[in-house]
Each structure stands twice: as structure tokens, then as C-alpha cells.
Amino acid sequence: MIMLQEKIKLEGKVLSDQVLKVDSFLNHQIDPFLMREVGKEFAGRFKNEGITKILTLESSGIAPSVMTGLELNAPVVFARKRSSLTLKGKLLTAAVYSFTKQEENTIAVSGEHLNETDRVLIIDDFLANGQAALGLAEIVKQSGAEIAGIGIVIEKSFQDGGKLLREKGFRVESLARIESLENGAVQFLDETEAVR
Amino acid sequence: MIMLQEKIKLEGKVLSDQVLKVDSFLNHQIDPFLMREVGKEFAGRFKNEGITKILTLESSGIAPSVMTGLELNAPVVFARKRSSLTLKGKLLTAAVYSFTKQEENTIAVSGEHLNETDRVLIIDDFLANGQAALGLAEIVKQSGAEIAGIGIVIEKSFQDGGKLLREKGFRVESLARIESLENGAVQFLDETEAVR
Numbered sequence: 584m585i586m587l588q589e590k591i592k593l594e595g596k597v598l599s600d601q602v603l604k605v606d607s608f609l610n611h612q613i614d615p616f617l618m619r620e621v622g623k624e625f626a627g628r629f630k631n632e633g634i635t636k637i638l639t640l641e642s643s644g645i646a647p648s649v650m651t652g653l654e655l656n657a658p659v660v661f662a663r664k665r666s667s668l669t670l671k672g673k674l675l676t677a678a679v680y681s682f683t684k685q686e687e688n689t690i691a692v693s694g695e696h697l698n699e700t701d702r703v704l705i706i707d708d709f710l711a712n713g714q715a716a717l718g719l720a721e722i723v724k725q726s727g728a729e730i731a732g733i734g735i736v737i738e739k740s741f742q743d744g745g746k747l748l749r750e751k752g753f754r755v756e757s758l759a760r761i762e763s764l765e766n767g768a769v770q771f772l773d774e775t776e777a778v779r
Numbered sequence: 780m781i782m783l784q785e786k787i788k789l790e791g792k793v794l795s796d797q798v799l800k801v802d803s804f805l806n807h808q809i810d811p812f813l814m815r816e817v818g819k820e821f822a823g824r825f826k827n828e829g830i831t832k833i834l835t836l837e838s839s840g841i842a843p844s845v846m847t848g849l850e851l852n853a854p855v856v857f858a859r860k861r862s863s864l865t866l867k868g869k870l871l872t873a874a875v876y877s878f879t880k881q882e883e884n885t886i887a888v889s890g891e892h893l894n895e896t897d898r899v900l901i902i903d904d905f906l907a908n909g910q911a912a913l914g915l916a917e918i919v920k921q922s923g924a925e926i927a928g929i930g931i932v933i934e935k936s937f938q939d940g941g942k943l944l945r946e947k948g949f950r951v952e953s954l955a956r957i958e959s960l961e962n963g964a965v966q967f968l969d970e971t972e973a974v975r
Binding site for chain 2: 606607613614615616619642645646648650652653657658660661692693695696
């Protein structure tokens with residue numbers, strides 16, 4: 584997605600070979616117009632999948648998910664992290680290990696909002712090692728619903744999450760795929776492919 | 780806002796005289812179409828205020844804020860709670876006491892995304908005792924920006940937050956104002972006024 588790549592080049596901050604900060608439009612400040620385009624792009628890619636529900640994780644997944652839900656005519660459910668759990672009743676939960684924070688967190692969704700009649704599109708802001716997406720997939724599995732696919736705003740393709748998810752048979756659609764953050768520069772995967 | 784009142788009547792769960800649960804369209808599952816209408820309504824009420832930025836609090840404030848930002852052509856900044864703090868650099872922070880959880884939390888915004896040139900619309904999902912809104916207002920004050928107003932999706936008018944904020948001179952616009960949750964029923968303030 585060209586508009587997203589340009590935004591990343593313009594405003595993304597490469598903090599190390601592993602870490603890209605996009606706090607100006609996705610993870611802290613949000614650009615609503617870019618999010619609307621992200622929503623349209625996800626909707627275009629998954630429009631024939633019969634999506635009935637979008638599942639994401641608080642907080643940065645919410646904006647792209649709501650815009651996608653608007654286009655696909657599907658409600659959005661956001662999984663809660665342990666720290667904000669005020670959910671009661673039947674809970675679907677999964678453990679998610681964060682390499683960044685070096686801690687395991689429980690994420691949870693109420694069983695009221697996901698069931699075996701649903702076809703679910705999982706959306707998240709970043710894909711690095713895939714732990715968050717796998718946690719969300721585990722929750723969908725517990726609910727009896729089907730996973731139609733996984734939509735990622737920014738994939739760090741040099742980490743193993745994308746490979747892991749695709750090997751498990753999931754359809755993963757990433758709107759920007761970063762091949763490298765070396766030497767302080769963002770290199771996208773499809774730029775490299777285009778040159779070959 | 781009639782559409783919102785109808786949704787609350789239809790899907791809201793009155794858990795006690797104090798607690799209304801709206802997990803099916805705002806706080807856990809999100810209705811993107813309702814959020815778009817909420818965004819349009821906030822935008823209509825604040826369109827002449829010269830808003831340059833919307834400030835909200837993760838996680839439930841994000842969806843209505845992004846839709847409002849789309850209408851007002853303004854970026855959204857969401858304050859982080861302590862538990863999800865990965866912010867670095869100059870931080871604007873405030874302490875927010877939660878009566879529900881009986882604990883004090885620090886909320887924070889990066890100084891990069893809010894400054895003295897901004898006119899800020901604060902948006903939150905619920906207004907009860909006003910502590911979250913006051914914390915957000917404190918952060919705006921620290922940044923040197925101006926507060927143009929406070930937009931609330933659901934105000935529990937029988938708690939003192941609305942009175943507190945209006946007495947401080949803030950323009951508070953609440954899209955649904957609940958006068959009472961007694962006897963398991965939602966009574967809106969303007970319904971009562973209409974009868975008078």
C-alpha cells in the first residue's frame with residue numbers, strides 16, 4: 584500500500600535494526616484519513632471472505648479495525664489485556680508473550696461476542712514474532728468460529744511471525760512489509776522485489 | 780442523540796443503580812456505524828471551535844475519537860495508561876483515580892504530539908465522576924494547548940463529573956445523558972425534560 588509506505592518513510596523513526604516507531608500516525612497519535620484508507624484496503628482484500636466479525640487487540644489495533652468494519656459491515660471486538668480486564672462471564676483467553684517487554688500477558692474476549700457462526704478477520708497494527716496474532720487465533724478457535732484471515736498494517740518481514748502464521752495455513756495480508764531496518768533506513772520487501 | 784439512546788435502551792445492561800454496561804457496541808465490541816454517527820454528531824457540535832487535535836484515553840475512547848477526527852480533519856492522540864507505557868522522551872502525565880477499580884493510575888501523552896498551538900477537543904466514552912476528563916485536561920494544560928471542549932458519548936448525570944467539569948467552565952457535550960439507572964431501567968435526562 585503505497586500511501587502507507589510513504590507515511591512510514593516520512594514519519595517512521597528507526598530506533599534500532601529491530602524497532603520502528605510510528606507514534607505519529609498509528610501507535611500514539613492516529614491519522615484518521617490514513618486509517619480510513621487502511622480500512623478500505625483490508626476490506627478490498629477480504630471482501631469475498633464472508634467476514635462477520637473483526638477481532639483485534641487493544642489499543643493500536645482499534646482504529647484500523649473500526650475503519651475496516653465500516654467497509655465490511657462487521658462489528659469489531661477488541662481483546663482486553665489483563666490490566667484492563669473488567670469482563671465478567673464466560674471468557675475466552677490466551678497467553679501472549681511480549682519479547683519487547685519480556686513478560687507474558689493474558690488477553691481475553693467475552694464469549695458473548697464471538698461464536699461458532701462467525702467468520703473472523705483478525706487485525707493488528709504490527710506483526711513481528713506473531714505472538715499477538717497467535718493469541719487472537721487461539722481465542723477464535725476456542726469460540727468455535729472460523730478464521731478467514733489475518734490483516735496486518737505493518738509486517739516486519741525480517742522477524743519470523745509472518746512465516747510462522749503462513750506456515751500454519753493462515754491467509755496473512757500485510758499492507759506494508761519491511762525487509763530491513765538496517766543502517767537506520769526502512770527497506771520494504773516489495774521495493775526489493777520490484778528491482779529484481 | 781436519538782440513535783445512541785435507542786442503542787443504549789436496546790443493548791445496554793443495567794448492572795446496578797450505578798453501572799451501565801455497553802459492551803456490545805462501545806466498550807468491548809464496537810459498532811462502526813454507530814461510531815461514525817457519533818463522530819458526525821461531535822463534529823457538528825464542535826465544528827466552529829477550530830479544533831486542531833483530539834485527545835482521548837485508551838481504549839474505549841479511540842473509536843469515537845477517530846471518527847470525529849475524520850469529520851473535523853484533526854489527528855487523534857490517545858493517552859496511554861501506565862500499564863502500556865512504552866513512551867520515551869518528554870512526557871505529559873496526570874494521575875487519574877478510578878472509583879471502579881479503587882486505584883490511582885498515571886496516564887501519559889508524549890510532548891511531541893501536543894503543544895501550545897493546539898486547540899484540543901477531549902473525547903471520552905463515559906463521564907461519571909469526571910476523573911479521566913480532568914486528567915486529560917491537566918495534560919492539555921501542561922502542553923500549553925487550549926481546551927476547546929469535552930465530548931462525552933454517555934454521561935451518567937446522576938454522578939458529579941458533569942457538574943464538576945461545567946463549573947470549571949468547560950464546554951461539555953454529552954450525546955446521551957442518563958438521569959437514573961434505578962429499578963434496572965435507563966432514564967435519560969432529556970426524556971424527563973421533554974415531559975416537563
